[in-house]
Every structure is written in structure tokens, then in C-alpha cells.
Amino acid sequence: MADAAFLALTVITIGSAIAALEMRSLIYGSIALMGTLGGIAGFFFLLDAPFVALFQLAVYVGSIAVLILFTVMLVKRELIFKMIEDRRRKFAGIGLMLIIMVSLGAVFLDSGIKTITTDEPAVDFRDIGKNFVTYYWPALILMGLVLAGSVTGALVLARREDVEDDQRTN
Amino acid sequence: MTNELIDFTLVSVAMLAIGIYGLAVKRNFIRMLFAVEIIINAANLNLVAFGRFLPHAGGQTMALFSIAIAAAEVAVGLSLIIVAYRMYQNVDIADFRSLKG
Numbered sequence: 001m002a003d004a005a006f007l008a009l010t011v012i013t014i015g016s017a018i019a020a021l022e023m024r025s026l027i028y029g030s031i032a033l034m035g036t037l038g039g040i041a042g043f044f045f046l047l048d049a050p051f052v053a054l055f056q057l058a059v060y061v062g063s064i065a066v067l068i069l070f071t072v073m074l075v076k077r078e079l080i081f082k083m084i085e086d087r088r089r090k091f092a093g094i095g096l097m098l099i100i101m102v103s104l105g106a107v108f109l110d111s112g113i114k115t116i117t118t119d120e121p122a123v124d125f126r127d128i129g130k131n132f133v134t135y136y137w138p139a140l141i142l143m144g145l146v147l148a149g150s151v152t153g154a155l156v157l158a159r160r161e162d163v164e165d166d167q168r169t170n
Numbered sequence: 171m172t173n174e175l176i177d178f179t180l181v182s183v184a185m186l187a188i189g190i191y192g193l194a195v196k197r198n199f200i201r202m203l204f205a206v207e208i209i210i211n212a213a214n215l216n217l218v219a220f221g222r223f224l225p226h227a228g229g230q231t232m233a234l235f236s237i238a239i240a241a242a243e244v245a246v247g248l249s250l251i252i253v254a255y256r257m258y259q260n261v262d263i264a265d266f267r268s269l270k271g
Contacts, residue, residue, distance in 0.1 A: 003172045010181055017185055020204050021192040033204050036185075040211045043181070046173060047222040052230050052237075056214075059237050064207070064244045071248045072200060075261060084197045084262050093195035100187040108179050116175045118223045127227035128234070136231060143238055150242035154249035160256075 006046060013039030026072045026080045034065040048122030178219035185212035199251050199261045203244070210240045 002010075016035030023029040037060040044053035072080060108114075132140050185208055192205025214233045221229015251261065258265045 002174075002177045006173045006177060013181065014184055014188070017188045017208050020208070021188065021196065021201060026198070026200055029201065029204065033207060036208060037211060040215055043178065043215055044218055047178070047218050049218050049222065049230050049233075052214075052218055052233050055234055055237055059241050060207075060211075064241060067244065067248055068200070068203070071251060074252065075200070075255060076259070079261055084264075085195055090195050093191045096194055097187045097191035100190060101184055104183045104186070105180055108176060108183065113179055114174075114176045116223050118225060120225050122222060123225050123227045123230060125230075128230050131227050131231045132234075136235075139235065143235060147238060147242050150246050154245040157246070157249040158252045 005042075009039050009042045009046070013043070024081055024083060026075070027069065030065060030068045030072055033068065034061055037061050037065060049125075051125040051128060175219055175223045178215060182212040182216045182219070185209070185215070197263050199254065199263055199266075202263070203247050203251070206247075207240070207244070210236065210243075 013036055016032040016039065019032035020029045020036060023032060037056065041053045041056040041061065044050075044056055189205045189209035189212065192208065193202055196202055196205065214236050217229045217233040217236065219229075221227065221233070254266055255261055257268075
């Protein structure tokens with residue numbers, strides 16, 4: 001049975017995920033998204049994975065959420081508060097959400113996952129480091145290249161073509 | 171452990187459903203990016219939960235890879251938002267039609 005910390009984290013995570021999508025202001029929405037990402041980090045702590053939890057806090061809450069917040073600030077003010085959605089489409093979306101929740105939840109509750117419990121000690125985080133440099137080293141290098149490529153691509157995409165270099169210095 | 175694997179899996183299913191709802195209903199580019207983030211986090215939660223209960227270090231390793239790739243995806247997605255906003259002065263995806271034949 002789940003304990004109190006788990007239930008509190010569930011409420012925070014699911015509640016702020018709904019708030020992130022439904023809040024009128026995009027700024028408050030992105031702050032609510034920070035709550036979701038932090039709640040997931042809390043789940044990682046509960047799962048005895050402190051290394052992944054701290055990675056999640058550093059990368060998601062620390063950088064991605066702040067990046068999103070800054071992008072939202074670049075958008076015009078009336079667009080930040082404008083909800084663009086169709087009423088009928090919204091009800092259809094809620095129906096789709098409930099169908100997915102109920103059907104997938106029923107499948108999982110009916111499957112063998114329910115009986116899986118463990119008394120074994122948690123995985124040592126030194127094993128993760130060993131995994132990275134032994135079995136997964138090509139993937140690690142590829143990931144580094146993908147990250148470098150994506151940063152370069154983001155810079156090239158966001159660069160303004162209509163501004164001259166001498167204007168840029170002023 | 172007092173918490174069982176099924177608890178974490180059900181939270182993950184709920185987050186997946188919320189993310190799909192956001193992708194289906196919202197027309198704001200930035201909110202759709204929020205929905206994608208929520209779905210990716212649901213997947214990461216599953217990876218770490220199964221890695222804990224097997225127990226196997228592969229789950230956490232994959233979760234770390236997934237977090238790093240998601241960071242790259244957000245960087246590119248946000249710069250696409252900036253470019254599209256500069257071109258159309260809007261964040262409504264229904265306005266981004268220049269590729270439509």
C-alpha cells in the first residue's frame with residue numbers, strides 16, 4: 001500500500017500537470033510545470049534513485065523550466081493570456097483522456113505487475129557510472145554529439161537574419 | 171518498500187493521459203511543448219520504477235539518457251517557437267500553414 005509521501009507527491013504532480021495545461025496565464029502554467037517536474041524528482045527519491053533525482057532537478061527544474069519561462073516572456077502579453085481552444089474539441093479531449101486512463105489502468109491492474117514487489121537493496125549508483133563507460137559508451141558519445149548538434153541548431157534557428165553585425169554590437 | 175510498482179505505473183498512466191489530452195486539445199505551441207514534457211516524464215518514471223523493482227541498473231541509465239535527449243529536444247523546440255513567432259507574430263499552430271500545400 002502507498003504511504004503518505006507517495007500520495008502527497010501524486011497530488012502535487014498530477015495537480016500541477018493539469019494546472020500547467022489549464023491555467024490561463026502561460027507564465028503560471030510554466031511555474032506549474034516546474035511543480036510537475038519537481039514532483040517526478042520526488043518520486044525518484046522514493047524509488048531510491050537519488051542520482052537520477054538530482055539530475056532531474058538540475059536539468060529539468062533548473063534549466064528546461066527556466067528556458068521555457070524566458071521563452072514565454074518573449075511572447076506578446078495578450079498572447080500569454082489568450083486561451084486558444086475549441087469547446088467541443090475540449091470535451092472530446094477529456095473523453096479521450098478518461099478512455100486512456102481507464103483502459104490502460106485496467107490493463108495494468110489486471111496484469112502481473114500488481115504482484116511484483118521487492119525486498120532487495122536498491123541499485124548502487126556506481127553501477128550506473130560503470131554502465132555508462134562500459135556497455136553504453138557508444139550511446140554516451142552519440143548523446144554528447146546530439147546535445148552539441150541541438151545547441152548549434154537552436155542557435156542557428158534563433159539567429160536573426162535581418163539584423164546586421166554592426167547593429168548587433170549596439 | 172511500502173510503495174508497489176503498480177502505484178508508480180498508475181501515476182505514469184495518469185500523466186500520459188493528461189499529456190495526450192494537452193496535445194489533442196491545445197492549439198498553443200508552448201502548451202503543446204508542456205504536454206510533450208509531461209509525457210516524457212511519465213516515461214522516465216516508468217523506467218526508474220521498473221529498474222528499482224527488477225532490480226537492475228539499466229532503468230536508471232536509460233532514464234538519464236532520456237532526460238539528456240529531452241533537454242536537446244526542448245532547446246530545438248523553443249527555438250522553433252521563437253522562429254515561428256517571429257514569422258507569424260502568433261503562437262497558434264493553426265496559423266503555421268506555410269508548409270501546407
